[in-house]
Every structure is written in C-alpha cells, then in structure tokens.
Amino acid sequence: MNQEIIFARLCTGFAILALVIACVGLYGTMSYNVARRTGEIGIRMALGAQRGAVVWMVLREVLALAGAGLAISLPAAFVASKLIESFLFGMKPNDPVALTAAVVTLLVAAISAGYFPAWKASRIDPMIALRHE
Numbered sequence: 001m002n003q004e005i006i007f008a009r010l011c012t013g014f015a016i017l018a019l020v021i022a023c024v025g026l027y028g029t030m031s032y033n034v035a036r037r038t039g040e041i042g043i044r045m046a047l048g049a050q051r052g053a054v055v056w057m058v059l060r061e062v063l064a065l066a067g068a069g070l071a072i073s074l075p076a077a078f079v080a081s082k083l084i085e086s087f088l089f090g091m092k093p094n095d096p097v098a099l100t101a102a103v104v105t106l107l108v109a110a111i112s113a114g115y116f117p118a119w120k121a122s123r124i125d126p127m128i129a130l131r132h133e
Contacts, residue, residue: 019105023113030062030117041121042129051122058121062114066107073106074099 034041041054081093091098 019109023109026062026065026110026113027117029065030058030114031120033061034058034117034121037121038124038129041124042126045124046126046130054122054124055115055118058118059111059114062110062118063107066110069110070103070106074103077102 044054044057077099078094081095085093
C-alpha cells in the first residue's frame with residue numbers, strides 16, 4: 001500500500017478516536033452536572049415543569065458548550081488551513097463543504113452525547129429528588 005494512504009487512514013482513525021473521547025468527556029460532564037442539579041430539577045418538576053422543558057434546559061447547556069467550541073475552533077481552522085495548504089490534496093483551503101461537515105459532525109456528536117443525561121434528568125422523580133439532599 002502507498003505510504004500516503006496508510007498515513008491518511010491512520011489520521012482518520014485518530015480523528016474518530018478523538019471524536020469518541022470528546023463525546024465521552026461531554027457525556028461525563030453533563031451527567032455530573034445533572035447529578036449535581038438533581039434537587040433543582042426535582043423542584044422544577046414538582047412545580048410543574050414538563051419533561052420536554054427539562055430536556056431542553058440540559059440540551060441548551062450542551063449546545064452552549066458546542067457553540068463555544070465552534071467559536072474557538074472555526075477561526076483556528078481558517079488559520080491552520082492556510083498553514084497546511086500543501087497537505088490538503090484535492091481540497092482548497094477553507095473548503096466550505098469540509099467545514100460544514102465538521103460543524104455538523106460536532107453538533108451531532110454534542111447532541112448525542114448530551115441527550116442521555118438530558119433524558120435522565122427529565123425522568124427524575126420530584127419526591128426522590130427533594131429527599132436527595
């Protein structure tokens with residue numbers, strides 16, 4: 001096999017591994033945040049908050065983290081693509097299709113990593129949550 005193909009496959013494997021590690025980290029952060037806020041979420045549920053509103057409350061935090069990550073990473077990607085232009089075979093620097101695919105991948109990963117803690121938060125029993133502390 002060609003050395004460039006092996007290198008490309010290796011980079012792809014490491015990129016997928018980095019995405020999985022980021023998802024696990026975001027999942028852990030959001031699970032911890034939901035566990036820490038069990039009392040508050042229980043009070044909200046006891047006062048009549050709908051499950052959808054609780055899910056949306058947690059997912060808003062996930063999307064805020066993803067937005068902050070995008071706000072930092074997109075300018076860095078614009079600068080880095082100019083620096084590594086010679087390595088981008090068959091692509092233009094700042095290719096809109098590649099950047100859009102990266103943004104969509106990040107948002108899908110963030111939402112999928114944050115949905116289970118959000119769903120778990122919406123299933124909190126108010127009586128158990130109020131007795132939790």
